[in-house]
Amino acid sequence: MPKIHPTAIIGKKAELGDVEVGPYAIIEDGAVIGDGTSVLAHAYVAAGTTIGKDCEVHIGAVVGHTPQHLQYKGAKTYLKIGDRNIIREYCSIHRGFEEGSATVIGNDNLFMGFSHIAHDCRIGNNTVVCNGALVAGHVVVEDKAFISGNVTIHQFVKIGTLAMIGGLARVNKDVVPYTLIEGDSEACSLNIVGIKRSGMAAEAALQIKKIYKLIYRSGLNVSQALAEAAKLGKLAPEAEKMVSFVKSSERGICKHRRTASSEEDI
Numbered sequence: 001m002p003k004i005h006p007t008a009i010i011g012k013k014a015e016l017g018d019v020e021v022g023p024y025a026i027i028e029d030g031a032v033i034g035d036g037t038s039v040l041a042h043a044y045v046a047a048g049t050t051i052g053k054d055c056e057v058h059i060g061a062v063v064g065h066t067p068q069h070l071q072y073k074g075a076k077t078y079l080k081i082g083d084r085n086i087i088r089e090y091c092s093i094h095r096g097f098e099e100g101s102a103t104v105i106g107n108d109n110l111f112m113g114f115s116h117i118a119h120d121c122r123i124g125n126n127t128v129v130c131n132g133a134l135v136a137g138h139v140v141v142e143d144k145a146f147i148s149g150n151v152t153i154h155q156f157v158k159i160g161t162l163a164m165i166g167g168l169a170r171v172n173k174d175v176v177p178y179t180l181i182e183g184d185s186e187a188c189s190l191n192i193v194g195i196k197r198s199g200m201a202a203e204a205a206l207q208i209k210k211i212y213k214l215i216y217r218s219g220l221n222v223s224q225a226l227a228e229a230a231k232l233g234k235l236a237p238e239a240e241k242m243v244s245f246v247k248s249s250e251r252g253i254c255k256h257r258r259t260a261s262s263e264e265d266i
Contacts, residue, residue: 001018002016002017002018002019002020002021003019003020003021004016004020004021005021005022005023005024005025005041007023007024008021008022008023008024008025008026008027009024009025009026009027010027011027011028011029011030011031011047012029013029013030014027014028014029014030014031014032014033015031015032015033016033017033017034017035017036017037017053018035018036019033019034019035019036019037019038019039020037020038020039021038021039022038022039022040022041022042022043022059023041023042024041024042025039025040025041025042025043025044025045026043026044026045027039027045028045028046028047028049029047030047030048030049031045031046031047031048031049031050031051031064032049032050032051033045033050033051033055034051034052034053034054034055034083035053035054036053036054036055037051037052037053037054037055037056037057038055038056038057039057040056040057040058040059040061041059041060042059042060043057043058043059043060043061043062043063044061044062044063044065045057045063045064046062046063046064046065046066046079046095047064048064048076048077048078048079048095049063049064049078049079049081049095050078050079050080050081051063051081051085052081052082052083052084052085052107053083053084054083054084055081055083055084055085055086055087056085056086056087057087058086058087058088058089058091058113059089059090060089060090061087061088061089061090061091061092061093062090062091062092062093063079063081063087063091063092063093064078064079064093064094064095065092065094065095066094066095067094067095067096067097067118067119067120067137068094068118068119069097069119069137071097072097075096075097075098075099075100075101076099076100077095077096077097077098077099077100077101077102077119078095078096078100078101078102078103079093079094079095079096079102079103079104079105080102080103080104080105081093081105082105082106082107082108082125083107083108084107084108085105085107085108085109085110085111086109086110086111087111088110088111088112088113088115089113089114090113090114091111091112091113091114091115091116091117092115092116092117093105093111093116093117094117094118094119095119096119096120097119097120097137098120101119101120102120103117103118103119103120103121103122104121104122104123105117105121105123106123106124106125106127106143107125107126108125108126109123109124109125109126109127109128109129110127110128110129111129112128112129112130112131112133112149113131113132114131114132115129115130115131115132115133115134115135116133116134116135117129117135118135118136118137118138118139118155119137119138120137120138121135121137121138121139121140121141122139122140122141123141124141124142124143124144124145124161125143125144126143126144127141127142127143127144127145127146127147128145128146128147129141129147130146130147130148130149130150130151130167131149131150132149132150133147133148133149133150133151133152133153134151134152134153135147135153136152136153136154136155136156136157137155137156138155138156139153139154139155139156139157139158139159140157140158140159141159142158142159142160142161142163142177143161143162144161144162144194144198145159145160145161145162145163145164145165145175146163146164146165146191146194147159147165148164148165148166148167148168148169149167149168150167150168151165151166151167151168151169151170151171152169152170152171153165153171154171154172156250156251157171157172157173157174157175157251158174158175158245158249158251159171159174159175160174160175160176160177160178160179160241160242160245161177161178161238161241162177162178162191162194162195162198163175163176163177163178163179163180163181163191164179164180164181164191164194165181166180166181166182166183166188169181169182169183169184169185170183170184170185171185171254172185172251173185173251173252173253173254173255174245174249174250174251174252174253174254175187175253175254176212176215176242176245176246176253176254177238177241177242177245178190178191178194178195178208178212178238178242179191179212179254180192181254182257183257185254185255186254186255186256186257187216187253187254187255187256187257188256188257190208190209190212195208200238201236203236204236204237204238204239205238207232207235207236207238207239208238208239208242210229210232211225211229211232211239211242211243212242214226214228214229215229215246215253216256217256222246222253226243226246226247229243
């Protein structure tokens with residue numbers, strides 16, 4: 001049975017599993033919340049929001065509210081959140097913009113205080129979005145990416161698997177998987193720590209290093225670098241993901257700033 005504080009406001013058509021709802025929280029009609037999830041004091045869960053199991057929605061968070069878009073006219077849209085996500089204080093996550101569209105969030109993600117996920121984003125699994133980070137509309141964040149504090153990400157950007165965005169960075173180009181971004185959309189090195197912690201096979205890590213050097217340190221343009229990467233032979237799935245990401249980039253990838261000696265540590 002749900003444990004609901006008497007001051008909470010729950011829509012009659014909200015669907016609640018075995019959840020806990022704190023004081024003055026608001027859950028609108030049409031919201032669906034799975035077993036084991038807690039919605040803490042003053043949090044707001046809007047219509048069209050589905051939250052999976054064992055999530056935490058902390059104090060003052062706003063989940064599933066209307067998109068911040070001047071052309072939004074009340075279309076019926078959605079926010080779909082998976083299991084075991086942690087949404088900290090005053091985080092805001094907005095639902096889709098066009099009729100029937102959705103913002104979609106996977107499993108096991110951490111959204112720290114005052115972070116913002118805009119309409120129609122696609123967030124994978126095991127990502128971290130730190131305090132004050134701003135993720136604009138239609139952004140894709142792949143699995144295990146790490147977005148540091150007060151980062152700003154432009155709309156329609158893609159953040160690749162295991163990429164790490166350094167604090168205060170401004171990102172307006174696609175971030176190649178496994179890379180470290182700092183400053184003004186600048187790729188500084190590979191995410192050495194993330195690669196090592198992932199348990200990736202040594203051969204896959206070596207291939208990623210070779211591809212990174214072709215793209216960012218060879219003096220070749222992107223098309224030429226990809227042509228050289230094709231000569232490496234059969235790639236591990238992780239390395240193939242890196243190549244496919246670059247090939248499919250529509251906005252173009254982040255530029256290179258400097259060489260980091262730590263790249264040699266892979």
